[in-house]
Amino acid sequence: MNNETIVVKFGGTSLGSIKLMHRAADIVLRHKQQFANVVVVVSAMGDQTDFLLDLFYEASSIPNLRELDVIASTGELVSAALFASILQSKGAASRSLSGAQALIKTDDNHGNSRITDIDVRNIDNLLEQGEIPVIAGYQGVTAQGEVTTLGRGGSDTTAAAIGAALQATQCFIYTDVKGIYTADPRICPEARLLDSIHFKEILELAALGTKVLHPRAVEFAGRHGLIMKVLSAFDEQHNPGTNIIFTSENDMEQPQVTGITYNIEEAKITLRSVPDRPGVAAELFSAIAEHGIDVDVIVQNIGAEGHTDISFTVHRSQLERAVATLDVIAPKLDCPTVETTTNVAKLSIVGVGMRGHAGIAAQMFKSLAEAKVNILMISTSEIKISAIIDDSFVLDAVRKLHSDFGLEAKEQIKAVSSVASNN
Numbered sequence: 371m372n373n374e375t376i377v378v379k380f381g382g383t384s385l386g387s388i389k390l391m392h393r394a395a396d397i398v399l400r401h402k403q404q405f406a407n408v409v410v411v412v413s414a415m416g417d418q419t420d421f422l423l424d425l426f427y428e429a430s431s432i433p434n435l436r437e438l439d440v441i442a443s444t445g446e447l448v449s450a451a452l453f454a455s456i457l458q459s460k461g462a463a464s465r466s467l468s469g470a471q472a473l474i475k476t477d478d479n480h481g482n483s484r485i486t487d488i489d490v491r492n493i494d495n496l497l498e499q500g501e502i503p504v505i506a507g508y509q510g511v512t513a514q515g516e517v518t519t520l521g522r523g524g525s526d527t528t529a530a531a532i533g534a535a536l537q538a539t540q541c542f543i544y545t546d547v548k549g550i551y552t553a554d555p556r557i558c559p560e561a562r563l564l565d566s567i568h569f570k571e572i573l574e575l576a577a578l579g580t581k582v583l584h585p586r587a588v589e590f591a592g593r594h595g596l597i598m599k600v601l602s603a604f605d606e607q608h609n610p611g612t613n614i615i616f617t618s619e620n621d622m623e624q625p626q627v628t629g630i631t632y633n634i635e636e637a638k639i640t641l642r643s644v645p646d647r648p649g650v651a652a653e654l655f656s657a658i659a660e661h662g663i664d665v666d667v668i669v670q671n672i673g674a675e676g677h678t679d680i681s682f683t684v685h686r687s688q689l690e691r692a693v694a695t696l697d698v699i700a701p702k703l704d705c706p707t708v709e710t711t712t713n714v715a716k717l718s719i720v721g722v723g724m725r726g727h728a729g730i731a732a733q734m735f736k737s738l739a740e741a742k743v744n745i746l747m748i749s750t751s752e753i754k755i756s757a758i759i760d761d762s763f764v765l766d767a768v769r770k771l772h773s774d775f776g777l778e779a780k781e782q783i784k785a786v787s788s789v790a791s792n793n
């Protein structure tokens with residue numbers, strides 16, 4: 371046995387029943403034969419968090435986020451205590467810890483708090499006594515002792531943060547899928563399981579719509595160089611899953627495109643005939659930001675006769691608030707017309723290998739043109755290209771891009787390189 375510390379996290383589906391918890395506990399015990407220190411992080415069982423949140427909203431017409439967090443955090447407490455009990459029944463020394471008992475400190479942003487610090491004293495004490503700490507994910511405690519939650523899917527972040535704080539050598543994220551795919555296999559049957567992905571790629575994919583890992587968990591892992599693996603809790607013996615790696619990008623033989631993702635939770639707002647003068651965009655987007663609305667893609671047309679059009683996208687859930695804000699600000703800016711639509715989706719391709727390859731955007735747009743998909747807006751970064759399109763085309767567009775970029779085949783490295791090198 372080596373003297374490494376690892377973190378092993380289980381998602382809700384992998385803990386959906388006592389029987390499944392027994393299977394998960396066996397995975398932990400197998401790791402324990404190999405690694406000196408094993409720390410477990412658990413999510414709530416199955417859909418328990420949804421159930422708790424529904425109860426809360428049923429009980430209260432004026433939601434109080436402090437109470438919401440107290441309720442939401444209990445799902446993970448139940449699974450942590452059950453899991454520790456199961457480990458004990460199998461002869462292992464184990465103890466459950468709530469976020470507060472594990473000394474996970476957060477800010478006081480209820481419902482979406484950030485971890486500010488972890489004092490590993492309590493976890494370390496248990497490890498020194500040879501115990502397996504089982505920590506309730508998704509929660510922490512403020513300096514004032516208030517319970518908070520980290521946002522939906524936040525148990526991944528607990529696992530990554532604990533891994534970083536303990537300087538763990540690996541963090542295993544056990545889930546109900548086999549790992550990270552080139553596209554969502556439920557809509558793209560050709561999707562291929564990746565054996566590794568660069569952390570910058572999964573960071574982009576998670577932010578752009580891929581639900582397999584909480585984006586903040588990836589941020590933590592990236593900042594601390596923590597090696598993460600995403601793998602299935604149901605056939606881990608036969609499935610190595612996907613490793614998130616930090617190799618210097620220049621050292622990697624890279625396909626230009628690693629993954630395709632989409633997000634249908636976008637809404638588009640267009641302001642027509644906005645006066646084309648300095649300061650208008652500043653005024654508009656300051657007002658939007660002041661109301662806590664996150665703006666995603668922005669496009670401003672070339673002005674004509676002193677006027678221009680500005681379009682931008684927001685999350686669908688924030689559309690109503692954005693419109694209320696614009697009702698006030700648009701007249702002040704002498705903008706006569708505000709149009710909105712929710713029938714849009716964001717389609718994105720991601721890959722650290724696309725850096726400096728102008729041909730990738732061209733190929734993406736050509737594929738979309740062939741599929742008769744009109745591109746409404748475009749946004750790019752060094753390693754991603756996103757297009758806002760009509761949402762009714764998005765699933766076909768994912769499949770078409772997946773096939774045109776040759777993502778189903780391992781050989782795509784060469785296939786796509788030869789396209790790029792013609793440019």
Ligand code: ASP
Pocket residue numbers: 381382413414419420445507508521522523524525526
């Ligand atoms: N149980 C929480 C949720 O459903 C946290 C998690 O599972 O990561 O969002």
Ligand code: MG
Pocket residue numbers: 381382413523526
């Ligand atoms: Mg999850």
